[in-house]
Each structure stands twice: as structure tokens, then as C-alpha cells.
Amino acid sequence: MSNNFNTYYMSQTPLIQILFLSVGLFFIGMYGLLTRRNVITMLMSIELILNSVNINFVAFNKYLYPQKLEGLFFTLFIITIAAAEAAVAIAIIINLYRSYQSIDVDDADELKW
Amino acid sequence: MNEYYVALIPGLPLASFVLLGIFGRKYLKEFSGTIGTLALLVSCVLSLIVAKSYFFDSEKINGAYQSIVLMNHTWLSFTPTISIKIGAMIDHISVMMLVVVTFVSLMVHIFSLEYMKGEERFATYYAFLGLFTFSMLGLVLSSNIFQIYMFWELVGVSSFLLIGYYYEKPSAVAASKKAFIVTRFADLGFLIGILILSFHAETLDFKLLIAKLTDLNSPEYLSITTGSFLGISALTWGLCLIFMGGAGKSAMFPLHIWLPDAMEGPTPVSALIHAATMVVAGVFLVARLFPLFSNTEAALHLVGYVGIVSSMFAAIIACTQTDIKRVLAFSTMSQIGYMMFSLSMAKYGGENGLGYLASMFHLFTHAFFKSLMFLGAGVIIHFVHNNDMSAMGGLRKYLPVTNITFLIGCLAISGIPPFAGFFSKEEILTACSHENKTMYWLALITSGVTAFYMFRLYFSIFWNKEAHVHGDHHHHEAGWAMKLPLILLAICSIGAGLVPFGQFVTSDGLVLPTHVDLGFSALPVTLAVIGIAIAWMLYKNENSKSSAIAAGLGGVYTAIYKKFYIDELYIFVTKKIVFNLIGRPAAWIDTNIINGTVNLTASVTASVSETIKGIQSGRLQQYLLYFFGGVATLALIFIYLIK
Numbered sequence: 020m021s022n023n024f025n026t027y028y029m030s031q032t033p034l035i036q037i038l039f040l041s042v043g044l045f046f047i048g049m050y051g052l053l054t055r056r057n058v059i060t061m062l063m064s065i066e067l068i069l070n071s072v073n074i075n076f077v078a079f080n081k082y083l084y085p086q087k088l089e090g091l092f093f094t095l096f097i098i099t100i101a102a103a104e105a106a107v108a109i110a111i112i113i114n115l116y117r118s119y120q121s122i123d124v125d126d127a128d129e130l131k132w
Numbered sequence: 133m134n135e136y137y138v139a140l141i142p143g144l145p146l147a148s149f150v151l152l153g154i155f156g157r158k159y160l161k162e163f164s165g166t167i168g169t170l171a172l173l174v175s176c177v178l179s180l181i182v183a184k185s186y187f188f189d190s191e192k193i194n195g196a197y198q199s200i201v202l203m204n205h206t207w208l209s210f211t212p213t214i215s216i217k218i219g220a221m222i223d224h225i226s227v228m229m230l231v232v233v234t235f236v237s238l239m240v241h242i243f244s245l246e247y248m249k250g251e252e253r254f255a256t257y258y259a260f261l262g263l264f265t266f267s268m269l270g271l272v273l274s275s276n277i278f279q280i281y282m283f284w285e286l287v288g289v290s291s292f293l294l295i296g297y298y299y300e301k302p303s304a305v306a307a308s309k310k311a312f313i314v315t316r317f318a319d320l321g322f323l324i325g326i327l328i329l330s331f332h333a334e335t336l337d338f339k340l341l342i343a344k345l346t347d348l349n350s351p352e353y354l355s356i357t358t359g360s361f362l363g364i365s366a367l368t369w370g371l372c373l374i375f376m377g378g379a380g381k382s383a384m385f386p387l388h389i390w391l392p393d394a395m396e397g398p399t400p401v402s403a404l405i406h407a408a409t410m411v412v413a414g415v416f417l418v419a420r421l422f423p424l425f426s427n428t429e430a431a432l433h434l435v436g437y438v439g440i441v442s443s444m445f446a447a448i449i450a451c452t453q454t455d456i457k458r459v460l461a462f463s464t465m466s467q468i469g470y471m472m473f474s475l476s477m478a479k480y481g482g483e484n485g486l487g488y489l490a491s492m493f494h495l496f497t498h499a500f501f502k503s504l505m506f507l508g509a510g511v512i513i514h515f516v517h518n519n520d521m522s523a524m525g526g527l528r529k530y531l532p533v534t535n536i537t538f539l540i541g542c543l544a545i546s547g548i549p550p551f552a553g554f555f556s557k558e559e560i561l562t563a564c565s566h567e568n569k570t571m572y573w574l575a576l577i578t579s580g581v582t583a584f585y586m587f588r589l590y591f592s593i594f595w596n597k598e599a600h601v602h603g604d605h606h607h608h609e610a611g612w613a614m615k616l617p618l619i620l621l622a623i624c625s626i627g628a629g630l631v632p633f634g635q636f637v638t639s640d641g642l643v644l645p646t647h648v649d650l651g652f653s654a655l656p657v658t659l660a661v662i663g664i665a666i667a668w669m670l671y672k673n674e675n676s677k678s679s680a681i682a683a684g685l686g687g688v689y690t691a692i693y694k695k696f697y698i699d700e701l702y703i704f705v706t707k708k709i710v711f712n713l714i715g716r717p718a719a720w721i722d723t724n725i726i727n728g729t730v731n732l733t734a735s736v737t738a739s740v741s742e743t744i745k746g747i748q749s750g751r752l753q754q755y756l757l758y759f760f761g762g763v764a765t766l767a768l769i770f771i772y773l774i775k
Binding site: 125 | 751
């Protein structure tokens with residue numbers, strides 16, 4: 020399909036390849052979230068997950084509903100919220116550091132039996 | 133009149149119990165005795181008023197005294213027909229018992245003012261006496277069979293508390309436990325009997341129960357007599373089991389073992405409970421249900437045989453006992469045996485009811501002379517500080533009033549005219565001679581033996597050798613508080629026989645005239661005089677004839693002295709059979725199986741909990757793993773399973 024901004028001679032990459040990218044990023048992010056010891060690195064992985072979802076939204080919007088813009092709007096929301104959430108998370112980590120003197124997530128395991 | 137008086141009669145002792153129980157020990161102390169005595173005095177006066185009003189002023193239907201139910205309040209209702217009510221029934225025997233119980237209790241209260249003076253738990257003693265009097269009065273006023281069972285148990289509890297009054301003595305504690313356990317065991321039979329009768333008659337109320345089960349055509353009578361268990365109809369079973377309860381409370385053979393031991397309690401308590409009132413509760417129960425017993429030959433025979441056996445058994449044992457209170461205890465058992473078999477010699481109605489009249493008359497007179505003798509024994513024990521006959525002798529010089537009153541009591545129980553016992557025993561023997569000659573001869577022999585052992589007791593205490601009397605204290609006999617009850621009861625022991633009992637208390641309420649037949653009475657009186665003469669020869673002056681006879685009888689004498697080894701038999705059965713075969717296995721099951729199951733449940737729960745608590749490890753990444761796992765599972769469910 021072609022639109023006003025892209026000429027027909029630019030062949031598009033198939034949708035499925037973009038989806039592969041998005042899924043791959045999601046699982047890399049999940050792997051990082053579950054296995055890293057440094058809390059800051061876990062935050063970076065969360066950002067990766069969120070970004071993968073963003074790619075997913077934009078791809079579906081562009082390929083399936085070119086006339087509408089809801090996907091892009093949702094993506095902007097997610098970016099904003101991710102930024103805010105990162106700020107809150109850093110604040111929590113700073114508080115945590117004050118208690119445990121470490122940013123190793125395995126050291127903060129007191130809420131248990 | 134009457135509802136308020138009748139409610140006050142047991143209500144005042146109850147109020148005395150509550151008041152003295154709560155405030156007596158700390159605040160009222162010495163004044164408690166006066167409070168208890170005053171409450172009983174008012175109760176006694178009210179009973180006499182009620183008695184006068186019932187016997188002289190109440191309405192008679194066809195010349196028969198009616199039983200009046202004064203109040204009947206439903207307390208607990210099982211079915212529309214069977215419900216436990218709380219009520220008061222006035223009829224001839226309950227009015228007679230009201231007078232007897234309140235009068236004897238009043239005498240005991242007055243006596244205890246001096247006897248128990250100086251006791252630390254003086255107020256508690258009077259509180260318990262109040263509780264006992266309340267329970268006994270409630271028992272005689274009960275209008276239904278379950279209410280009588282409740283008061284029956286209350287009387288048992290009061291007896292337990294009073295026998296174990298000196299709780300620091302291990303023998304007293306053991307005696308009170310024995311009394312309670314034996315009577316409680318008997319009450320098992322009583323309860324089963326109540327359930328049988330009330331199930332078939334569909335009522336608990338005495339009047340209705342008797343009316344339904346004596347009417348030979350009523351459906352209830354048919355249902356209770358058709359069908360039998362082991363060849364005996366349900367009615368007979370019920371009545372025999374109820375009699376088992378009565379036999380336990382009245383210390384009939386073989387449930388008599390508690391009565392001699394119950395003498396561990398203070399002597400005024402023995403006078404009240406174990407002589408005049410509680411032990412006659414069994415007789416009262418049979419008298420209450422007499423129309424039912426009179427229609428059931430087998431139950432009546434059981435009552436008769438148990439009565440005569442107990443009577444003879446106790447009389448023989450009493451000849452060898454040396455503790456004066458034990459002699460009096462066995463004497464009580466013997467006299468209650470008389471009352472029981474006298475009931476069995478009667479049938480309901482008219483001339484046939486002579487045995488019933490005689491039994492109630494003997495209950496009336498026995499209460500007076502037996503409590504007289506127990507209170508006299510109290511004075512003697514207070515003086516000598518020892519219960520045993522060997523420490524006494526020649527006391528007539530020191531205790532003149534007690535000497536005379538005790539002599540009056542002994543003459544009364546031996547059946548010498550014109551004392552009270554003569555009239556009541558004569559009626560019993562007359563009723564016996566009409567019905568069953570064998571029983572008559574056995575009763576006659578027993579009354580001779582009674583005269584013998586009572587005068588053995590009298591002579592050993594007041595004559596015989598000179599006792600070693602303590603030099604310093606107690607050179608005086610007793611104060612007025614201990615002498616007055618003795619004198620009053622002695623007057624009653626003489627006068628009670630002259631009451632024309634046949635005018636008042638008979639099996640069906642109609643007047644049954646009684647008369648003294650001199651020719652008939654010659655034989656019992658002669659036997660009694662012979663008994664007294666033998667006792668005179670053996671015990672009046674100090675000699676060794678009695679010990680020579682005892683040595684001559686050898687093993688037989690020892691067996692009788694040990695009360696025919698019945699206690700040893702019971703202990704053997706309890707320890708070797710019941711404890712080993714039933715107690716120990718039951719305890720093993722309880723400790724190992726039941727405790728084990730509960731402990732197992734707990735330990736299984738604990739170990740499961742230990743295992744699964746690892747899920748909450750506090751590690752963030754593990755929680756995230758569970759979170760992602762859950763989301764994946766939900767996604768699979770929503771995409772593939774729920775379309």
C-alpha cells in the first residue's frame with residue numbers, strides 16, 4: 020500500500036519482521052528484568068519492555084490502520100508515563116540505598132516469612 | 133394463702149445460702165449463725181401454718197385430701213407434651229415432709245450455734261446448711277419427676293459439701309467423694325427410669341404420669357406394658373431403675389457403703405442429712421410414685437426384699453461397731469429398711485394402704501428420735517473429744533440432760549410404749565402380718581436386735597466403766613443452744629406417736645383409722661424388753677462377758693465387724709476389674725489415639741506450612757517470575773481455550 024508521504028518505489032518491510040523485533044526486544048527486556056542484580060539495570064530492562072510495546076503499537080497503526088492515529092497517541096502516552104515512572108523508581112532506589120547501603124536486589128529480601 | 137408461703141418456705145433457706153455464701157466469711161462472721169437460724173425459724177413456722185391450713189381447712193373431695201399444684205411454670209420444652217416445668221405440689225406427704233425437714237433443720241441450726249462455735253468457716257457451714265435445706269424442701273415440693281431429679285442432685289451436692297466440710301482430713305475428703313460417686317451411680321438408674329416412664333407416658337408431671345399409667349385402658353399404659361426387654365415390661369424396668377436411684381440415696385443394700393463413712397462430717401450434719409431428711413428421700417420417691425408401684429408386683433417385691441435385707445444386715449452389723457456414730461448410721465439404715473418394706477406390704481387404696489401409712493408414720497417419728505440421738509452423740513463427742521465407745525462410760529454423772537434424752541430416744545427406737553417408735557413400728561408389723569408371715573417374723577427378730585444394739589450403745593456410753601475425763605476443760609455439759617434441741621426433740625419423740633396419723637396421711641387421701649391392738653403388740657414389746665435385758669446383762673456393769681462372746685464367735689464376729697467385707701469387695705471390683713479392664717485401656721486410647729490424632733493434625737499442618745512458606749521469599753525477581761508466568765497462562769487461556 021502507498022500513502023501520500025511514501026512513494027510506491029520504497030518497498031516496505033513486511034509487518035511480521037517488525038513484530039519479530041518487538042517480541043525479541045520484549046523478551047530481552049524480560050530476561051534482563053529477571054536476571055540482573057543491579058537495580059538500575061533492571062530499570063533499563065523495564066524501559067526496553069516499554070519501548071518494545073511502543074514499536075508494536077506504531078507498527079500496527081502504520082500497517083493496518085494508516086488513516087487513524089490512535090496508535091501514535093497511545094505511544095506518546097506510554098513514553099510519558101515511562102519517564103515519570105523512571106523518576107519514581109529512582110527515588111525508591113535512593114531510599115533503598117539508604118537502608119541497605121547497596122543496590123543489589125538480592126539484599127532487600129526482608130519482606131518474607 | 134399459700135403460694136407465697138409455699139414459695140417462701142424453700143426460698144428463705146436459699147436466701148440464707150446466697151447471703152451467707154457471698155458475705156458471710158468476711159462481713160457477717162459470727163452473726164451468720166443467727167441469720168441462718170432465723171431464716172429457718174420463719175420457714176418452720178410457715179410450714180406449720182401451711183400444714184394446718186392443708187390438713188384442716190382445705191377442700192376435700194369425697195373425703196380425700198387432694199394434691200394441689202400451686203404453680204407450674206414451663207422452663208424447658210422438648211416437645212409440646214414433654215416439657216420440664218418448675219412447680220410446687222402440695223399433698224399430704226409433701227406437707228408432712230415440709231414440717232419434718234424444717235423442724236429438724238431448725239433444731240440442727242440451733243445446735244450448731246454452739247457446736248460449731250469458733251470454727252473459722254462458720255459462715256460457710258451455715259450457708260451449706262441453708263443450701264441443703266433449700267434442696268430438700270424443693271425435692272418434696274416438686275411437681276414433676278425431672279424437677280425432683282434436679283433437686284435430688286442438689287441434695288447430693290450439699291451432702292458432698294457438708295461431709296467434706298473438714299476438707300483438711302483426708303478421710304473426710306475420701307468419704308465425701310465416696311458418697312457422691314455411689315449416689316451418682318445410683319442416679320444413673322434413676323435417670324434411665326425417668327426417661328423410660330416419661331417416654332411412654334409422654335409427660336413428666338407426677339399427676340398426669342400417675343393418672344395415665346394407672347389407668348389400665350389408656351394407650352400409654354398399653355404401650356408401656358406390651359413388648360418387653362428380657363422378659364420384663366418397660367414399666368417394671370422403669371420403676372425398678374427409679375428404685376435403684378432411691379436405694380442409692382437411702383443407703384439400701386448393696387449401695388449402702390457410703391453411709392458409715394459419711395459420719396466423717398460434723399455431727400449436726402449427720403443428724404440432719406443422714407438421719408432424718410436426705411436418706412428418706414428414696415422412701416419419699418417410692419411413696420410419690422406409689423400408685424405405679426402398687427400396680428406392679430415385681431417392683432413392689434424388689435422394694436420389699438431390698439428393705440428387709442438392708443434392715444437385717446444393718447442390725448447385725450450395728451451390734452459389733454464401736455464408733456458411736458457408726459452404730460447410729462447402721463441403725464438409720466435398718467430403720468429405712470423398715471420403711472421400704474412396709475411400703476411393699478401395701479397397695480393403693482383403703483384398708484390395703486396400711487403399709488403406706490405405717491411407712492410414712494415411721495418416717496415421721498424416726499426423724500425425731502434419730503436426730504435426737506445424733507445430736508446427743510454430738511454433745512457426747514464434744515465432751516469426750518473421741519468417737520469411740522472405749523473412751524466413754526459412766527457419763528451419766530457429767531451429762532444428765534443428754535442421758536435422759538438419749539434414753540428417751542433409745543426407748544422410742546426400741547418400740548417401747550408410750551414412746552413414738554412403738555406406735556409406728558406396731559403399724560408396720562400389723563401391715564406385715566396381714567400380707568406376708570415370713571417378713572413379719574424377720575421384722576420382729578430385727579426389732580429385737582434393734583433394741584439390743586441400741587441399749588448396748590446406751591449402756592456403754594452412760595453406764596459401764598468410769599471413763600477417763602479430761603481434767604481442765606468441758607466440766608460442764610453444754611450451753612442452752614445444745615440442750616434446747618435435745619429437749620424439744622425428746623418431747624416430739626414422746627408426742628409424735630400420739631398424732632392420729634391415719635387422719636392425715638394415707639395412700640389415697642381418705643381417712644384410715646388406726647388403733648392399738650394390745651394383744652398383737654405384746655409380742656414385739658416383749659422381744660424388745662428381752663433385747664434390753666440382754667444388753668443390761670452384758671453392758672451395764674463392767675465385765676468381760678461381751679468380749680468372751682465375741683471371742684467365742686471368732687471368725688463370724690470378725691466378718692460382721694468388718695461389715696461383711698462389702699467395702700473390700702467394692703474396692704476389689706473397682707481397682708482390679710474396672711480400673712484395669714476399662715480405665716487403663718480408655719486412658720491409653722485417650723493419650724495415644726485421640727491425643728495422637730490431634731497432634732498429628734497439628735504437625736501435618738505445620739510441615740505443609742513450612743514447605744509452602746518458601747513461596748514468599750522476599751526476592752523481587754522471583755515475584756516477577758510468578759507475575760509473568762501468570763500473565764502467560766492467562767493469555768493462553770484467553771486465546772486458545774475461551775473463544
